[in-house]
C-alpha cells in the first residue's frame with residue numbers, strides 16, 4: 285500500500301551518547317491530555333468488528349490514557365460510549381450537513397456527553413468508490429445495527445443517513461464555529477493552501493489525512509505531504525497525521541516531520557476484531573512500547589525534541 289511503503293522510504297537517524305533515560309511521551313492537545321502521541325482515528329461501525337463495539341474501544345483508550353475520536357457513524361450512541369469508559373478523553377467526528385440543522389442538534393448532544401473536541405471530516409464531498417465494498421456487496425449495516433448518533437430526536441428517533449455533500453464550503457465551518465465553543469479539528473487536509481485557509485477560519489488543529497486512501501484514489505501518502513504543510517503552518521496550530529502508522533518508528537518519523545501526534549484507524553479495528561477491548565489494549569500497548577523503544581534507540585528523551593534532522597530518505 286502506498287502509505288506504508290512511503291513510511292519505509294524514510295529512515296530514522298539516531299544520535300548517540302545523549303543520556304536519554306527519562307522519556308517524555310505525553311502531550312496536551314486542545315486541552316485533552318494523552319500519555320502518548322498516538323490517538324484513535326474515527327472509524328465507523330465498531331460493532332461490525334466486535335459486539336461491544338465502540339464501548340470496548342473506549343475502555344481500551346481510557347486505560348491507555350489517550351484520545352478516541354468517535355465516528356459520527358458509530359454503532360453505539362456517544363452517551364453510551366462515554367458511560368462505558370468514564371475518564372476516556374473523547375472527541376467526536378462530524379460530517380457537516382449543509383443546512384446545519386441536524387448538525388447543531390448533534391453538536392449539543394456530543395458536548396453534553398462530555399466530548400472535548402470536534403473533528404470535521406472535509407475530504408468526503410462524496411463517498412469514495414470502494415471497489416472491495418462493491419465486490420463484497422457491503423452497502424448497508426445488518427438489521428441489528430445502526431448509526432446510533434444519527435437518531436433524529438426531533439423526528440421520533442428516525443435514523444438519518446450519513447449525508448456527504450459537495451455543497452459544503454468554508455462558510456459552513458464558520459457557522460459551526462458560531463454554534464459551539466468546542467475546539468474544531470479539520471480532518472482531511474492534504475494541501476498547504478487549505479491548511480492556511482483552515483487557520484484563517486479559526487480551526488484549533490489540522491489533521492493531515494487522506495482518509496486512509498478510501499476517498500480520492502492516488503492522493504499521495506500523508507507522510508510525504510506533511511513537510512510542506514508543516515512549513516506553511518509554521519507551528520500556528522498543532523498538526524495531526526493519520527494514514528499508514530503501523531510501528532513506533534512511524535510515529536517518530538511523523539513527529540520529526542512536524543506532527544504533534546498521529547492517529548491510527550485500521551490497527552484499532554484489527555485489535556477489536558481479534559479480541560475486543562483486550563485486542564485494542566494490545567495494539568495501543570504495542571505502539572506505546574515501540575515509541576518508547578525507538579526514542580531510546582534514537583537518543584531522544586522527549587517526543588517534543590524530534591525534528592526533521594532525525595529523518596533521512598533511505
Ligand SMILES: Cc1cc2nc3c(=O)[nH]c(=O)nc-3n(C[C@H](O)[C@H](O)[C@H](O)COP(=O)(O)O)c2cc1C
Nearest residue numbers: 325326327328355405495496526527528548549550
Ligand atoms: C473501516 C474504516 C472506517 C472509517 N470511518 C471513518 C469515519 O467514520 N469518519 C472519518 O472521518 N474517517 C473514517 N475513516 C478514516 C480514518 O479516520 C483514518 O483517516 C484512516 O483509517 C487512517 O489510516 P490507517 O487506517 O492507515 O490508520 C475510516 C477508515 C476505515 C479503515
Ligand SMILES: CC(C)CC(=O)C(=O)O
Nearest residue numbers: 328357408411446495498
Ligand atoms: C459512513 C462512512 C461515510 C464512514 C467513513 O468515513 C468511511 O467508511 O470511511
